[in-house]
Amino acid sequence: MRIALLLTACVLCLNAQAAPVDVASLDRGTWPEQLSSPALFDVASRAEILMFAHSLLASESQDDAALKQRLGLKIINRAATDDLRRRLWQRLLENYRFAQESCEVDASFCYLVESMDDLREQAGKFEVSQDSFYIAWAAPSRTFHERYLDELLRKAALFPQISSEVARFGEHxxxxxxxxxxxxxxxxxxxxxxxxxxxxxxxxxxxxxxxxxxxxxxxxxxxxxxxxxxxxxxxxxxxxxxxxxxxxxxxxxxxxxxxxxxxxxxxxxxxxxxxxxxxxxxxxxxxxxxxxxxxxxxxxxxxxxxxxxxxxxxxxxxxxxxxxxxxxxxxxxxxxxxxxxxxxxxxxxxxxxxxxxxxxxxxxxxxxxxxxxx
The missing domain is CATH 3.20.20.370 (Glycoside hydrolase/deacetylase)
Incomplete structure (x- = not known):
């Protein structure tokens, strides 16, 4: 049994290393403002939360075959990826609530979000207009969050056979x-x-x-x-x-x-x-x-x-x-x-x-x- 488990783990390791996703990074120079105050930090925070939520929502429409192809994997743990998405949504909602506390100071990227349904609705229709002050940031940010989401989904898809920081095993x-x-x-x-x-x-x-x-x-x-x-x-x-x-x-x-x-x-x-x-x-x-x-x-x-x-x-x-x-x-x-x-x-x-x-x-x-x- 132990040999079988080790062989399974080795196969999964090779599977995981066969098609690594691109590492996400974003040129912050595309963002037109310095983070020179707590309110301006919140503006940038709201923007990144909405862009990531947009990518997260779009990923939910993919079936197992599409997700395997996207992540370059032959085997995925669908329960783990679904659990990851649930936890991500909870964190995004909590974070957006904090970030919108400064909306009276600067209303950029401020939308009425009081519930998970509100956040999902805003994420679905989130778009930066071509004449926006933030347009230079939009496309690079979208690419960043798609790649970053792939990093997380890939780790979840391999969990727990290949453990990682993407999920915890207990309160310890x-x-x-x-x-x-x-x-x-x-x-x-x-x-x-x-x-x-x-x-x-x-x-x-x-x-x-x-x-x-x-x-x-x-x-x-x-x-x-x-x-x-x-x-x-x-x-x-x-x-x-x-x-x-x-x-x-x-x-x-x-x-x-x-x-x-x-x-x-x-x-x-x-x-x-x-x-x-x-x-x-x-x-x-x-x-x-x-x-x-x-x-x-x-x-x-x-x-x-x-x-x-x-x-x-x-x-x-x-x-x-x-x-x-x-x-x-x-x-x-x-x-x-x-x-x-x-x-x-x-x-x-x-x-x-x-x-x-x-x-x-x-x-x-x-x-x-x-x-x-x-």
Missing amino acids: ERNGDEFNDRLFLLTFDGGPAPASGNTDWLADYLRKQKMNATFFALGSSLQTRVERSSVAEVQALYQGQCVGTQGWQYRSHSHWVDWQGSVTRSASLVQNLMPENYVPLFRPPYGQRRADSQGFFQAQGLQVALWDIDSQDEPGKLEADESAQRVLTLMLLWRKGVIVFHDTQGKAREALPMLLQATAQSGLGWQDCREAFR
Whole structure:
């Protein structure tokens, strides 16, 4: 039985990798206004919500055959894609209600939305006229949201055989859903980088900005940093920051025989090295973890920390400016949540300052890493 399940998972993995969807990014230069006030953030937020809702509504008319063709898959979990759509609609309605609170200040993209039926109606007829101040944004945004929706639908179609951040397995898994409106948590995966590298730069930059983030460290990389420098230097590296674990190696924890050892070994290392910085959070590489792991994580006193805003800054994905613009667009769409960058990648060094500069006057808040997921 275990062999059969592993073979099925391998087939699905190959199926998933056969026709990857294009990674979505949007040139924010097509939007004609700076996000220089909370009200202008809301204008852009309303626009992105309506455009995404328009794409989401259109996708519901596709049958299984059309959806398989669209996503490049031979097998789909229709129940999971339907559940994803339901959750997306609920989030969009909540977000639009927040975004329309400033309609008295600026009425752009303001429509009467009091119920789900209202939102679906407005999404169905949403269109930007050719003489609109926002026309240059419309077509690129439509493309972005169609591609981004494909990313989400594809992950849902493969869930739970290939797990990802698109859905949770239980209450022990957290993704920022409970955050207040306009509140975001910065997180970094895959580190630490070698000494004097990207992790050092990012942690120092955050301290200068009087900000913090959660760094999910790999046990093997952290052990190497200690061996090549010292405990004191590693402690200084993460001063003022939070450190969780991503396991001992950056590999899927869904079918790895020693996945439990990977989690416990790396968590013990972080906790022993940096008890003041340690947070009891595990970030699964690739978002992949076992559906039956809740008991294990609860016994270890750990929560699984997922995300809902992916920078796509890994090698072969987006460039730094594209990554920053993708994150900003998703912040406008989701209005709260967990942002993930990779501190081993130089792209984050460019993307993060761009992101902070673009949102400096927009009324956003940055979640203290010590308070997140308590």
